[in-house]
Amino acid sequence: xxxxASHAGHEVHEHPDWKQYKWVAxxxxxxTIIEVWAYYIPAFVASSAFVPILLVMSAVKFAIVxxxxxxxxxxxxxxVALFVGPLFIAMFTITALLLLFGKL
Amino acid sequence: xxxxxxxxxxxDHEHVHYTTTGLDNRKIxxxxxxxxxxxxFASLISTYLIYKGRSKVGPFPHEAWTSPTGEVFKPILxxxxxxxxTFVLLMSSLFMVMALxxxxxxxxxxxxxxxxxxxxxxxxxxxxxTVFLGFQAFEFTSFVHEGLKITTNLFGSSFFTLTGFxxxxxxxxxxxxxxxxxxxxxxxxxxxxxxxxxxxxxxxHFVDVVWIAIFTLIYLIQ
Numbered sequence: 652x653x654x655x656a657s658h659a660g661h662e663v664h665e666h667p668d669w670k671q672y673k674w675v676a677x678x679x680x681x682x683t684i685i686e687v688w689a690y691y692i693p694a695f696v697a698s699s700a701f702v703p704i705l706l707v708m709s710a711v712k713f714a715i716v717x718x719x720x721x722x723x724x725x726x727x728x729x730x731v732a733l734f735v736g737p738l739f740i741a742m743f744t745i746t747a748l749l750l751l752f753g754k755l
Numbered sequence: 756x757x758x759x760x761x762x763x764x765x766x767d768h769e770h771v772h773y774t775t776t777g778l779d780n781r782k783i784x785x786x787x788x789x790x791x792x793x794x795x796f797a798s799l800i801s802t803y804l805i806y807k808g809r810s811k812v813g814p815f816p817h818e819a820w821t822s823p824t825g826e827v828f829k830p831i832l833x834x835x836x837x838x839x840x841t842f843v844l845l846m847s848s849l850f851m852v853m854a855l856x857x858x859x860x861x862x863x864x865x866x867x868x869x870x871x872x873x874x875x876x877x878x879x880x881x882x883x884x885t886v887f888l889g890f891q892a893f894e895f896t897s898f899v900h901e902g903l904k905i906t907t908n909l910f911g912s913s914f915f916t917l918t919g920f921x922x923x924x925x926x927x928x929x930x931x932x933x934x935x936x937x938x939x940x941x942x943x944x945x946x947x948x949x950x951x952x953x954x955x956x957x958x959x960h961f962v963d964v965v966w967i968a969i970f971t972l973i974y975l976i977q
Contacts, residue, residue, distance in 0.1 A: 666859075709971035742797070
């Protein structure tokens with residue numbers, strides 16, 4: 652953390668600049684367009700690849716927002732642990748419940 | 756961060772809430788809160804997914820349904836409308852980071868005009884959140900008119916609970932943003948206030964990422 656300055660009680664890190672923020676927004680927009688476009692292709696919806704691909708696209712969007720807009724990529728590792736830990740528990744909970752109720 | 760740097764920073768900002776980690780306790784608290792919110796929404800999403808396909812009567816999310824009386828119900832989810840609201844919420848996250856950048860870099864070169872106008876970006880973010888809530892109100896109203904209420908079937912119960920909880924979070928976020936906007940208009944937000952805006956931004960982005968998951972799991976996956 653030595654390369655980061657402290658300001659007003661929280662460590663201010665190198666955040667993405669305007670240009671990067673706009674690129675991130677564009678990527679999020681494009682992925683959303685692809686998701687919705689895929690929804691309207693019946694053959695693709697019926698295929699076994701539909702759900703995994705949609706989940707991957709959603710996970711990419713999720714990760715991009717968390718990393719760049721929430722600055723977790725640039726922030727202290729304690730914050731990463733505070734978020735990723737419960738997120739894993741949450742994902743485990745969803746998976747376990749779906750297995751228990753015969754949905755997977 | 757060295758001890759000398761920390762001491763100097765402490766002198767400059769006496770209102771800072773230090774912890775033994777060297778991090779501000781408010782930011783630690785908001786990340787812990789967001790972590791707990793992950794589990795709340797995981798339980799709501801799980802409930803929806805478990806009940807999915809187990810409703811005895813329609814309307815259904817992706818399939819048409821004919822009632823015993825011969826009434827035909829079309830698939831109830833309106834993907835074009837929800838796609839538009841998703842786009843609005845995604846853009847609101849962009850406006851939010853612009854607001855934070857404007858406050859953090861106030862007075863710095865390159866942050867004049869619109870780029871440094873935190874009031875504009877805060878107001879735009881709040882407006883986008885309000886538009887999203889408008890879309891949700893439209894969706895809920897049209898669902899009720901089409902015969903789906905929270906008591907109609909398992910889909911209705913789990914859908915309205917999940918999206919309603921998310922909508923409540925967006926509402927809190929909009930109120931939070933309007934509070935920051937009022938402070939900004941009254942005395943102006945300075946780089947010293949960047950943590951306050953940062954915490955609000957973290958909450959707002961979290962609401963956005965929850966919607967990213969909901970949009971895919973509930974609306975797109977059939």
